[in-house]
Amino acid sequence: xxNFNIVGKNxxxxxxxxxxxxxxKFADDYSFPNQLYSMMVRLSVAHANIKSIDYSSIENDPEIxxxxxxxxxGANYIGAIRQDQPIFADQKIRTYGDVVCxxxxxxxxxxxxxxxxxxxxxxxxxxxxDPLKSLKKDAPLIHEQYKDNLIVHYPLRKGDIExxxxxxxxxLEQTYTTPFIEHGYIEPEAVIALxxxxxxxxxxxxxxxxxxxxxxxxxxxxxxxxxxxxIQQAELGGSxxxxxxxxNILSARAAVAALKTKRPVKIRYSREESILESYKRHxxxxxxxxxxxxxxxLIAMKIDILADGGAYASMSPFVTWRTVVQATGPYEIExxxxxxxxxxxxxxxxxxxxxxxxxxxxxxxxxxxxxxxIRLDISPDTVRRINGFKTGSVTASxxxxxxxxxxxxxxxxxxxxxxxxxEKWKLFKSQKPEFGIAPDRDDLILKKDxxxxxxxxxxxxxxxxxxxxxxxxxxxxxxxxxxxxxxxADGSAYLLCGLAENGQGLRTTFSIIAAEVLGISVDDIFxxxxxxxxxxxxxxxVASRSTVMGxxxxxxxxEKVRTALxxxxxxxxxxxxxxxxxxxGNKVSCKRKNKQIGFSxxxxxxxxxxxxxxxxxxxxxxxxxxxxETGQGDAYFTYVYGCQVAEVSVNISTGQVAxxxxxxxxxxxxxxxxxxxxxxxxxxxxxxxxYGLWEEISTHxxxxxxxxxxxxxxxxxxxxxxxxxxxxQGKEKYGPWGAKxxxxxxxxxxxxxxxxxxRNAIGKRFYNLPLNLEEIILQRKLxxxxxxxxxx
Amino acid sequence: MKNIEFTLNGFPMLVYVxxxxxxxxxxxxxxxxxxxxxxxxxxxxxxxxxxxxxxAVNSCLVLIGQVENQNVLTVEGLSSHGSLHPLQQKFLEYxxxxxxxxxxxxxxxxxxxxxxxxxxxxxxxxxxxxGNLCRCTGYKPIIDAITAYSR
Ligand code: FES
Ligand code: FES
Numbered sequence: 001x002x003n004f005n006i007v008g009k010n011x012x013x014x015x016x017x018x019x020x021x022x023x024x025k026f027a028d029d030y031s032f033p034n035q036l037y038s039m040m041v042r043l044s045v046a047h048a049n050i051k052s053i054d055y056s057s058i059e060n061d062p063e064i065x066x067x068x069x070x071x072x073x074g075a076n077y078i079g080a081i082r083q084d085q086p087i088f089a090d091q092k093i094r095t096y097g098d099v100v101c102x103x104x105x106x107x108x109x110x111x112x113x114x115x116x117x118x119x120x121x122x123x124x125x126x127x128x129x130d131p132l133k134s135l136k137k138d139a140p141l142i143h144e145q146y147k148d149n150l151i152v153h154y155p156l157r158k159g160d161i162e163x164x165x166x167x168x169x170x171x172l173e174q175t176y177t178t179p180f181i182e183h184g185y186i187e188p189e190a191v192i193a194l195x196x197x198x199x200x201x202x203x204x205x206x207x208x209x210x211x212x213x214x215x216x217x218x219x220x221x222x223x224x225x226x227x228x229x230x231i232q233q234a235e236l237g238g239s240x241x242x243x244x245x246x247x248n249i250l251s252a253r254a255a256v257a258a259l260k261t262k263r264p265v266k267i268r269y270s271r272e273e274s275i276l277e278s279y280k281r282h283x284x285x286x287x288x289x290x291x292x293x294x295x296x297x298l299i300a301m302k303i304d305i306l307a308d309g310g311a312y313a314s315m316s317p318f319v320t321w322r323t324v325v326q327a328t329g330p331y332e333i334e335x336x337x338x339x340x341x342x343x344x345x346x347x348x349x350x351x352x353x354x355x356x357x358x359x360x361x362x363x364x365x366x367x368x369x370x371x372x373x374i375r376l377d378i379s380p381d382t383v384r385r386i387n388g389f390k391t392g393s394v395t396a397s398x399x400x401x402x403x404x405x406x407x408x409x410x411x412x413x414x415x416x417x418x419x420x421x422x423e424k425w426k427l428f429k430s431q432k433p434e435f436g437i438a439p440d441r442d443d444l445i446l447k448k449d450x451x452x453x454x455x456x457x458x459x460x461x462x463x464x465x466x467x468x469x470x471x472x473x474x475x476x477x478x479x480x481x482x483x484x485x486x487x488x489a490d491g492s493a494y495l496l497c498g499l500a501e502n503g504q505g506l507r508t509t510f511s512i513i514a515a516e517v518l519g520i521s522v523d524d525i526f527x528x529x530x531x532x533x534x535x536x537x538x539x540x541x542v543a544s545r546s547t548v549m550g551x552x553x554x555x556x557x558x559e560k561v562r563t564a565l566x567x568x569x570x571x572x573x574x575x576x577x578x579x580x581x582x583x584x585g586n587k588v589s590c591k592r593k594n595k596q597i598g599f600s601x602x603x604x605x606x607x608x609x610x611x612x613x614x615x616x617x618x619x620x621x622x623x624x625x626x627x628x629e630t631g632q633g634d635a636y637f638t639y640v641y642g643c644q645v646a647e648v649s650v651n652i653s654t655g656q657v658a659x660x661x662x663x664x665x666x667x668x669x670x671x672x673x674x675x676x677x678x679x680x681x682x683x684x685x686x687x688x689x690x691y692g693l694w695e696e697i698s699t700h701x702x703x704x705x706x707x708x709x710x711x712x713x714x715x716x717x718x719x720x721x722x723x724x725x726x727x728x729q730g731k732e733k734y735g736p737w738g739a740k741x742x743x744x745x746x747x748x749x750x751x752x753x754x755x756x757x758x759r760n761a762i763g764k765r766f767y768n769l770p771l772n773l774e775e776i777i778l779q780r781k782l783x784x785x786x787x788x789x790x791x792x
Numbered sequence: 793m794k795n796i797e798f799t800l801n802g803f804p805m806l807v808y809v810x811x812x813x814x815x816x817x818x819x820x821x822x823x824x825x826x827x828x829x830x831x832x833x834x835x836x837x838x839x840x841x842x843x844x845x846x847x848a849v850n851s852c853l854v855l856i857g858q859v860e861n862q863n864v865l866t867v868e869g870l871s872s873h874g875s876l877h878p879l880q881q882k883f884l885e886y887x888x889x890x891x892x893x894x895x896x897x898x899x900x901x902x903x904x905x906x907x908x909x910x911x912x913x914x915x916x917x918x919x920x921x922x923g924n925l926c927r928c929t930g931y932k933p934i935i936d937a938i939t940a941y942s943r
Pocket of ligand 2: 186238503888889891893894895925926928
């Protein structure tokens with residue numbers, strides 16, 4: 001283990017001060033003289049052809065400027081893989097969030113009224129909202145340029161699936177579903193576009209997750225060179241994967257409007273608009289067929305997963321690729337046959353969200369593992385111990401796990417030990433709750449003997465879930481990152497990494513890494529605002545890749561500067577090549593020569609001798625490979641492992657599930673910032689709990705029902721019990737000192753652990769998230785429309 | 793339009809505005825105090841929390857006309873003479889801040905509680921911030937920070 005000065009300790013956030021004083025500037029906190037506001041015009045329909053737009057009642061109003069597809073100098077259709085999504089819908093409406101045109105003016109209230117006067121003539125088309133029907137021959141086609149509604153299909157084939165099923169002792173088949181999920185960042189989207197002087201282009205400030213992606217989209221839409229588009233990230237009020245595509249599109253709209261009006265244009269979304277237009281987490285329908293033997297060994301697994309991509313392809317091809325790699329869970333199975341498909345519908349489109357294609361299959365696969373354990377009368381950890389990855393195991397994609405610590409069993413044992421899982425699980429399993437009424441019964445009036453004994457309404461349960469997760473992008477994309485470090489003549493330093501802060505604390509993590517290498521204090525590092533004009537494209541802040549990739553780049557930059565200083569000192573102190581210099585405590589020293597110099601003084605001297613104290617660091621992810629047809633290859637260069645154990649109290653008369661305690665054990669490699677890492681666990685587990693128990697965007701003919709926090713229920717301070725974060729640190733050759741991923745693993749396990757805990761408490765398996773009151777009591781969801789009809 | 797006098801962060805304030813404007817808009821747009829945030833506009837998220845006569849209120853649900861001659865405290869009024877209020881300090885130390893968007897509202901709800909009840913229990917703390925949504929921290933570090941301050 002390294003002997004660190006700062007790494008792994010508790011460090012106060014780089015950007016904390018301005019955030020507690022209210023000075024931090026989020027996108028909507030920026031205002032500029034002469035600024036115009038904007039208002040989006042939509043059609044209240046999920047699928048329609050636009051025949052014509054009639055602006056006649058507002059087009060002569062000098063205070064209102066109309067912006068639509070005709071104002072776009074470059075491309076109106078954008079998208080990471082498929083360019084299928086319009087900045088302004090001009091031919092078709094494919095989902096409720098689509099925007100036909102934008103009105104711009106100085107008075108937001110007036111815009112609101114004017115928006116109602118735009119008359120859009122349209123012809124409604126048959127609406128496709130059930131993804132299971134999207135591949136049927138007679139399904140309405142969402143995008144005419146493609147022959148069907150298939151966005152992507154990933155097969156994975158390993159071994160001989162039919163032989164596996166014919167030779168195993170038992171077969172279990174189950175289907176699980178998960179809903180649309182809203183990211184629920186507390187800051188709604190906002191962006192301002194400012195035209196710069198002369199030929200300098202446009203400057204955009206916004207709540208932008210990935211400034212370089214936004215830059216590409218805006219440049220494409222304007223038909224401009226990338227360097228004419230400068231994207232500055234404002235303080236970001238949460239993202240969780242959600243301020244990517246939406247913000248690219250809003251930035252492009254603002255830029256087009258600024259170009260037309262020659263004035264600063266601001267777009268700010270209300271919560272309702274934010275939920276209506278922004279993308280969601282994919283709903284999955286997951287069919288698992290598992291063959292296993294009496295001894296608990298898994299022999300064959302056949303997986304069929306359908307993801308609702310909604311109206312646009314967006315990140316579906318990436319999200320579902322992670323699913324295909326990880327769908328079996330961390331189990332070594334000889335015969336695997338997986339198909340993952342994403343399809344178009346007229347629902348809200350779906351894209352990246354923290355977890356990225358993993359929370360869904362983990363819910364299914366970990367529920368099934370428990371079902372197998374229960375059927376074989378062995379404990380849930382035993383079935384995982386038998387099948388779980390160990391060093392040398394081969395994944396479903398044929399990747400041999402050998403060059404990192406395969407910590408799966410270690411994290412599970414730690415979680416079991418911390419929670420007393422085994423004893424509790426056995427004890428709670430023996431409970432026999434008596435439910436009052438059968439959920440499928442028509443007559444819901446209780447008879448005398450059907451009342452639940454008031455003393456026997458609450459049952460405790462405990463459940464566990466484990467996962468493996470590929471670190472960073474894997475074969476999904478180009479995996480490189482840059483960092484800029486400029487040490488000043490007094491030893492203070494500017495730092496900026498190309499991976500943008502998303503609120504999780506990257507600035508702090510990166511500052512710690514630079515400070516550690518240079519032996520200075522984190523307070524000496526001044527983190528710059530993220531701006532595409534000063535830092536190279538480093539890919540997006542996604543896939544829990546920032547610490548490993550960005551951290552690697554920062555370390556590289558700091559090491560370059562340190563090497564320059566070392567060279568300078570070696571000459572100055574007449575050291576030999578082998579003399580070691582120690583950078584620590586804002587000093588540099590050489591033990592053998594008994595020499596020491598303050599870091600600040602050293603920088604001054606070096607600067608005066610013309611030494612370059614600035615560096616661009618670079619980090620490239622190791623080679624990975626993937627065979628599309630068979631789903632075989634080394635998908636990711638390394639993996640992290642996690643185990644969460646949830647303890648719950650289930651009230652069988654109300655259906656309420658109270659979370660008593662969650663033990664979360666993760667192996668993020670080296671922990672760089674302890675408070676930050678624990679914060680990721682608390683936050684991730686809480687989001688995961690929301691996913692498990694409450695959160696859901698339901699749609700009615702494609703229209704989201706839950707448009708604000710009164711109906712979309714994100715966890716509050718009162719909803720979660722104790723969370724116990726534990727880190728198991730393992731050996732890892734990549735990343736800064738072997739640090740890897742944490743942000744997403746923390747979220748992906750919680751819903752599955754909760755489902756297993758509920759099963760343990762009341763002996764019932766639940767197949768459809770969220771496990772809210774009605775799911776627990778009735779095993780189905782209640783919708784507003786149902787209630788209006790007076791039925792229950 | 794109307795002249796409205798109130799006390800803001802300890803100082804007398806006079807604004808000439810439409811009395812039906814939300815307090816939130818007057819703070820942010822008229823007065824440029826952007827520390828108070830808007831997250832939902834319907835009183836559900838607490839990002840816009842300010843203190844009205846010492847009580848935590850959602851400034852998206854308060855009209856400026858209602859604060860006439862009343863006392864308003866925003867996050868900008870928490871620290872004094874350039875030094876942080878100890879509660880702000882605890883938020884920093886305990887990692888109660890991630891993205892920071894909920895932080896101003898969170899601080900004010902906590903501050904209101906502590907004014908009334910200097911040594912709250914964990915449940916009392918949870919109750920006091922139950923109207924403030926935070927999507928990043930899982931609340932635990934926030935609760936710890938408030939607890940630490942109250943000791
Ligand atoms: S903006 Fe006022 S409570 Fe959300
Ligand atoms: S810190 Fe991001 S919402 Fe609370």
